[in-house]
Amino acid sequence: MEKRQNGEAKKKEEEPKDSICGYDSLHLLLKDNLNPQHFQEVSRLLTGLNCGKAIETIALPESATALSVKHGFDLQAFSFSADKELLREPRVVRVGLIQNSIALPTTAHFADQKKAIFEKLKPIIEAAGSSGVNILCLQEAWMMPFAFCTREKRWCEFAEPVDGESTRFLQSFALKYNMVIISSILERDINHGEVIWNTSVVIGNHGNIIGKHRKNHIPRVGDFNESTYYMEGNTGHPVFETVYGKIAINICYGRHHPLNWLAFGLNGAEIVFNPSATVGELSEPMWPIEARNAAIANSYFVASINRVGTETFPNAFTSGDGKPAHADFGHFYGSSYVSAPDASCTPSLSRYRDGLLVTDMDLNLCRQLKDKWGFRMTSRYELYADTLARYVKPEFEPQVITDPLLHRKAS
């Protein structure tokens, strides 16, 4: 059994009702219950591991593992490999993903709730920093409960300008550890009538703000009443050129939109982060599919983060397909992981616990896969530019070939 770098003893007591058979992640459920040969074959089929280049676990410094044990967060670390090239040096980047539950009940004073999340995240960010993480990404709207299920506008108080206190909190770590940090917040746009956005701020490794991206696609599904709070983003599909590589952010529901993934690829992204907040009953079977598909189709790495835990709100609410009024959003199932362009992926973090996933990736793999599979070259974008231009016109007529014998009875 592989070395688990974290306080596994904590697992049992923290399992919520949602856990029907006492497991921490799909990876461990399979590893602990199949014989090694079967596990290896299942891994090959499901995750591309041992298919070509195998993914490997990597050792982290004692300071990081000690923090994970002390604070009880999941800590896992893997390395993707790439072919050695003759004309380019490897460009290995260490990426860190943090998933976490909120820290205080949603009934606590908003200032206390935010401060408690800051305090909870500190040791996890320190573990990332001391592990030499180059690019760190937090989950969607990490500085607040995911209160958009309620449709109550008072949660807008959590919103901050791009250079607000959550950004300042992270800027100090960016500077201290020479890390790029992607911070997804609820944004208050003070220069445009104080409107609200769902925004990722990109903080450079000198603690500077490089820029922001606003969520392009907004859900209207189940309890995800986000369209009550903010509109579709107006920042296009920016790729941020950092000292560690070209990165982009596809926020949460945008992962269901292949064109959104595509546009970040067309602009040159090598790693696309997908900070999310999504619950088991709604999306869990999609979670291992969409990010991996995006990584394959666009020849880049995808880093997926989902928050953890069940958040209960003071007032019951309705939505979501006629369910009776309820006060929680369901279980945010964590399971953060990284997908590579060669169709392999890391195991996922815990479904239940806070966690830090550290992954080494050689960005040269992106172009290697472009050359191998040729998806970009064979994509016939002219054809689709024309199709979409025609489709968006109200008078669009689909290309349908109708069986001329459609209404003849079967002989």
Added chain:
Amino acid sequence: MEKRQNGEAKKKEEEPKDSICGYDSLHLLLKDNLNPQHFQEVSRLLTGLNCGKAIETIALPESATALSVKHGFDLQAFSFSADKELLREPRVVRVGLIQNSIALPTTAHFADQKKAIFEKLKPIIEAAGSSGVNILCLQEAWMMPFAFCTREKRWCEFAEPVDGESTRFLQSFALKYNMVIISSILERDINHGEVIWNTSVVIGNHGNIIGKHRKNHIPRVGDFNESTYYMEGNTGHPVFETVYGKIAINICYGRHHPLNWLAFGLNGAEIVFNPSATVGELSEPMWPIEARNAAIANSYFVASINRVGTETFPNAFTSGDGKPAHADFGHFYGSSYVSAPDASCTPSLSRYRDGLLVTDMDLNLCRQLKDKWGFRMTSRYELYADTLARYVKPEFEPQVITDPLLHRKAS
């Protein structure tokens, strides 16, 4: 353990070297080696089964199961469910997918090879017909070995016009069983200089030819030297309106192109068939990902078929990343399956044996998922029509935000 409707006894003797731990499909490997509770949870996570509406096995007539036992092909049957609507009747369609190996060595006379495949397929098609299949789809280029690895042009002799002998062979079954049949052939276009295409012919339930579609994206990867034989298709993204619903065909390598899937959806497809020929070493970890992603993203069913077996050719050939000259293409891993728009999917057919997969699906599920998730409505196609139109221009400049401190040393 669920009832296996086929001659399981045959399994062992037919296992090729590729089988490292004696299993027939991923589904059975997990089912036979995990306890029922673990298996159920793994199924929920991996295939959406038991998540909301569960997929169920269905019983087929004795005549069909007898054929599978007699001829040793895998036979499995499942049913997806959908919500009952108040204003529309259910539109349940029974879909059949056939996967098969070739029947004679590739050194046999071409006429004999083709005839032997016809003979081998007859009982499988009869089983589909007697099972009440409404729409039947065969694998890519089912009437020949997948000889495009060789780059030898003599295999072009297998090509036929759209109304050639392979079509005529299937037309009789379409008429006999009131089935729509999708037949993917190597096409000889006699009206345009006898050029070659990779084409799917759609045969109506009266035995008539409704139309054809030509493969849109042509691979240049590994031993897939198909671009030596035929060019990118010129038939757009047709949707065929049949008596059983609106269907389209995304041939093989087109499954790696999200825009290809999208365009069939924009034209109104409810089921997209993906007749394929692909080998384990190259694509197997992608196989459970791309079709499911397409079904989710486009709110339609996807039916994936891959051929079976290892085909050895008379002359060794080279290609594929500097591998030494070799005479076979690797193992075609079968594993045909169906994906639903709600992120669920059927188990896959055998990795090793010929097979028929029968699946009932209520096409009402497509619109139900559109209404639930709203992907089409939230897709912002105007934005992407503009992005693609700009991208295809040689002077396109990607949207990149460069860290102004990119070249400053870390403090």
